[in-house]
Amino acid sequence: MQRDLDRLMSERHLDAIVVEGPDGLGSANPAFNYFVRGAHLTGLVIKKRNEPAMLIHSDWELLQAEATGLVCVSSSRWNIREISRQFPERLAARVELRRQMLTDLGVTGRVGLYGTVQIGPFLALLRGLEAAMPELTFVAEFDKDLISAARLTKDAAEVDVMRAVGRKTCEVVQAAVDFIAAGVANGDDVCDAVTGKPLTIGDVRHVIDRELAARGLVGEGTIFAQGRDAGLPHARGEDSMVLQRGQAIVFDIFPKDASGYYHDMTRTFAIDYASPELQQVYADVLGSFNAVVGEFEAGAPTKPYQTMVCDYFAARGHDTIATKYPIEEGFIHSLGHGLGLEVHEDFGFPSLTDRGDVLVPGAVFTVEPGLYYPSKGYGVRIEDTYWCRPDGQFESLTDFSKELVIPLRGTRLSGN
Template identity: 65%
Template sequence: MKQDLDRLMAERNLDAIVVEGPDGLDSANPDFNYMTNGVHLTGTVIKKRGEPPMIVYRTMERQQAAETGLVMVAYDRWNMREIRQRTASNFEAQVEHRRRMFADLGIAGRVGIYGTVKAGPYFAVMAALAQQVPNLEIVAEFENDLFSAARLTKDADEVERMRVVGRKTCEVVQAVVDFIGGGSARDELVFDAAGQPITIGRVRALIGREIAARGLETPYGTIFAQGRDAGMPHAEGDDAAQLRLGQAIVFDIFPREVGGFYHDMTRTFAIGYAPPELQRAYDEVLGAFEQVMGELEAGAPTKPYQDMVCQFFEARGHETIGSKSPIEEGYVHGLGHGVGLEIHEDFGFPSGADRGDVMLPGAVFTVEPGLYYPSQGYGVRLEDTIYCTPDGEFENLTPFPKQLVIPIARS
């Protein structure tokens, strides 16, 4: 949570942090958006330990800067035209502008850098700055960085926003189920109420309309994969393919508020009926999901839950990533990941080395076991988004049933 930033800075021995947001039109900068309370603008957030954060803003965006609620500092406080006249190149001008900024704002000591930037130019400027400024050490964290730790736990307002996105996401999935179930089947193919073929492309268009109607967006699309494609975890599905009876459909949907918090859920469906091998795999995935949910414990390390699922599946004859790598069929991925301003936040259930992730109160993450057999023409995944409450309970933010078969009339 944001209230943890000073504590996290102290733990990392950081005197200040700099969060870059180079393009106000780009919402894919979660650390910067986190600090600006979701306001999009061009600028840089600077925070000294124990002091309120500042937004260094461009004059044309002073209104947006005011909306952030941060201490406002104009970029033009340091005259770039005058600096360029005194320096030999644009690179030297950028370094000098940042040097003056740090000097005037008292930014010194160990300074952590975050945000989304072009790595090469930014590295060049910061490396040169560190060489020119005494008592300045530029710090870059490789994993479990300050913002990953802060954003892992959500406050009450953030969780309520995520609840709303979860409910809206479930409404979209229900609209798809109703559309399919309201059609009819003929010769193992699915048609709508007007007798027109239902293709994956038509379903995807419906998903887009339903998402937009609820004020959400899907920056990374949606997975709606049938048959063999369902057996490949990230196959998006063939828009030209018509829906067929009895084939596995993996429907993985991950929308967000516009520029805000994500939700992530997956359901596996079969229209009309499920072949025995698909039903068996579905029951086993559901069994793994329910076992994990029954044993979640606040403060517990995450790796044992991944190991638990691997053991669950291996006991039923499936290969898993826990004992085989690389692996293409069986249980091929981790149990879940963090969710928030990014769809995959820096938190997980590892199969390999244990990073030490634990389920902290306030954390939001997915639970998503799956079995994948493209060679046999099917795959199964079930996924809900889960919140570890401040009192150590677990709230499911995905209020949607788990039912494999979508009933449909036959004509």
Template identity: 40%
Template sequence: MKSDLDALMQAKNLDAILVIGNAEHNPPMYYLTGGGHVTGATLIKKRGEEAMLFCNDMEREEAAKSGLKIIPYSTYNYEALLKEAHGDPALAAAIRYKRMFTDQRVHGRVGIYGNTDLGSAFAIFTHLQRLIPEFELVGETRDDSLFMKTMETKDEAEVAHIRKMGKITTQVVGRVAEYLTSREVREDEVLLKEDGSPLTIADVKAKINLWLAELGAENPEGTIFAIGHDAGVPHSTGTPTDLLRLGQTIVFDIFPCEAGGGYFYDFTRTWCLGYAAPEAQKLYDEVKAVFDKVMENFDLNMPFKNLNRFVCEEFEGKGHKSPLNTPAPLDGYVHSLGHGLGLNVHERPWSGLTAADDNILKPGVVVTVEPGLYYPEKGMGVRIEDSVWVRPDGKAEILAEYPHDFVLKMKRWKK
């Protein structure tokens, strides 16, 4: 939580942090500002002190909505900076950072965060380190960075944002189910659009994006809507020209966020339209049984990877491969059980078998639970996923309930 930020800065021996980039679709900046139309901003926070937000003058009122103290970039005359830098914009930016640090009395080890153009950042910070050799500019790998650890637990206001996105997500999923089951079906079991032409994956995704937008959400990471062979490849997003047919497994994994790059939700259902082949039904039943066992064994403060190991053992006991004893399997259970969820669609705590022991299911985390089995050569795959909050009382709560139906009954299919 944000209240942990200073303690985590202390643990990482950081005297200050520098966050750069837009306030939207930039998790570290969004986390500290609340988002908004603020582009190319700079945030400086010293350990134990409030953050300062530097912004373009035209966006000063948007920036002020953050509640932070605002300093306009015009405080530092850009023409003078560029002249001092002999026309080099990267050096001019570095000189401005140096003056910001001086004005804010920043010193020591400074962590650098935010989403921005890598080439520009490299040029600027190369100059900056040369200009301030007494400082140590610190970068981190993303998965265990300061912000990943700070954002790992959520307060109730953050959970409310995720819960709201869960409601929107399940509304859209319900609309998709209603739309699909209301289609006319051709003799060869292909679903038809209103105009009588075949319904494709691209057609369904267009409706998903429209319905998300109507409900105030964005879909920056895309949607997995994959049928048949593609359903057997976990992160295949689906072939746009594939036709929707009865009896084939459809993996529908949807992970939208609040407009402006806010909090995500993550949700998956697997469907067969009209009927399911016995082999597909068996696969689904095995995944659902494991999903239910995971929810029953959601122990407080357990390393998340322990549940993943449990899932591997369960699936291997049913004859499927898993990462526990098969390096990088391409069929069976091929991924980890889940991940944290928040301003990033994937964040701490991690559940991979090699994850550190401090990735635990402690109060305040929101995680996905998404066991699955995949057999692309058999033209099938199954995944079930819900997003779960570990509440302050230690209980696990699914944040958006939705039925786990596998076979969806067609309303206009003439068998």
């Protein structure tokens, strides 16, 4: 949470932090968005330890800047025209502008650097600053950086937003299910009940996109993968593919709202019926999901839960990443990841190296066991977003059933 920033800065011996403004907006720069809370503006955040964060902003964006609640500092305080006259070379002028900003705002000591940038121009700026301001030490963190550590735990307002995004996401999934269920069977194909035209993944995706837009959500990269593609965890699905009765469909959707907060959920479906083999694999995945969620305990390390799911699958005859690597079939990934202003935040259930992550109150994360068998033409994944509440209890933010089969409500076309 943002209230933890001063403590985290003290632990890392940071006297100040600088968060570079957006290279793109919103989720393209989650560290900056964390401070401006979805406001679409350019600028720079500077925070000294035990002092409020400051937003350096353009006068053009004064109203947006004031709405952030940060201490607003107009960039016109520094005369860029005069600086450019004194330093004709553009890089030298930018270095001098930043030097003046940091000096005038009293930034000293060890300075942490964060935000999304274009690496080449920023590296040139940083090298210039290091030469111009040898009294400062610029600090870059590779793993579990300060902003990620603060973002790990969500406050009540953040969770309210994420819960609302979760509710809307579930509505979108239900709309897609209802669209499919209204179809009719024509042999193995699923067809429109009125026109008899075969329904495709593209048709379903159109419904998904429409329903997302109607709820003010943006979804990019939604997975709706059928058959063999369902056995490849990140295959998006071919829009031209006709919906088939009895085949596994992995539907993974992870939209965000205007503030930049995401929801992430996955359901696996089979239309009209599922083979005994698919039913058994689905039961194994659902069983692992229920078993691991039932063992969650606030303050516990995450690695044992990854091990627990691997052991659960191995006992049922499935290969897992715990005992086979590289691995293409079976349980081939980690159990889940952090969620918030990014789909994959800096938290997880490690499948390889244990980084010491812990289920702390305030954390929001996914739980998504899966089994993948592309050689057999199917895959299964089930995913909910969970929140570890301040009281140590765990709450699913994904209020959606986990039924495998979507029954067709339409009347079969003649001859079938």
